[in-house]
Amino acid sequence: MFADFDEMVEHDVRWGQMYVDFAAVADRSKIAYMDPILARGLASICSLQACTSYDSKASIMCPDEPRASYIFLYHALEAANGSDNRINLEDYTPYDYISNIPPPYFEDPDSGSEDVWRFMHEISTRAYFINGEEWTLHRKWGYVMWDRSTLDDMGIFDEEWDLSRRVLREEGASRELRMASFKRREEIYRAGGRGWWSFEDESRIVWPDGKEP
Numbered sequence: 001m002f003a004d005f006d007e008m009v010e011h012d013v014r015w016g017q018m019y020v021d022f023a024a025v026a027d028r029s030k031i032a033y034m035d036p037i038l039a040r041g042l043a044s045i046c047s048l049q050a051c052t053s054y055d056s057k058a059s060i061m062c063p064d065e066p067r068a069s070y071i072f073l074y075h076a077l078e079a080a081n082g083s084d085n086r087i088n089l090e091d092y093t094p095y096d097y098i099s100n101i102p103p104p105y106f107e108d109p110d111s112g113s114e115d116v117w118r119f120m121h122e123i124s125t126r127a128y129f130i131n132g133e134e135w136t137l138h139r140k141w142g143y144v145m146w147d148r149s150t151l152d153d154m155g156i157f158d159e160e161w162d163l164s165r166r167v168l169r170e171e172g173a174s175r176e177l178r179m180a181s182f183k184r185r186e187e188i189y190r191a192g193g194r195g196w197w198s199f200e201d202e203s204r205i206v207w208p209d210g211k212e213p
Contacts, residue, residue: 011196016185032068054196077131084127100126112148
């Protein structure tokens with residue numbers, strides 16, 4: 001779905017004039033544009049995956065205009081944390097574990113997911129167990145989906161993960177190029193243009209009278 005979202009970000013005139021940024025680099029306020037799409041559920045997301053054209057994707061992702069929700073997934077995950085008890089996970093007693101960490105819904109015969117989650121959150125307190133901002137990059141790896149043997153083979157548990165380092169990677173176009181794209185699409189939007197756009201090809205823009213004013 002990120003690829004479809006980013007296609008709209010890169011080419012759609014309406015999205016460009018609203019400065020909606022790529023999923024990989026968007027800040028908290030901009031990624032909110034993805035939340036309403038996710039909120040439509042799996043049926044809508046599966047329909048999106050079956051689309052092969054820009055127009056069909058646009059009709060599902062943005063039937064009228066991009067909408068943002070600032071209280072859906074991000075805040076829901078934040079709310080799932082408990083209050084800050086100021087006790088690091090590595091200092092938990094057996095009673096602390098029982099009191100603060102809910103048991104799994106299903107028993108997993110492989111301990112990899114739980115082991116790596118505990119390893120990563122050793123110096124985190126209860127208020128940051130879920131959706132902690134410092135672990136954004138690591139969650140993109142899907143690390144909790146790996147089995148114990150894969151984690152051991154990669155040497156994950158053999159080194160300390162540095163919380164102070166935040167790797168901020170910009171994927172795709174540079175910031176300068178993105179800003180130029182936003183500004184050009186804002187000009188087109190204000191002139192009445194809609195639809196698909198790129199720097200190399202403005203022929204697909206839909207104008208009110210069939211041509212650029």
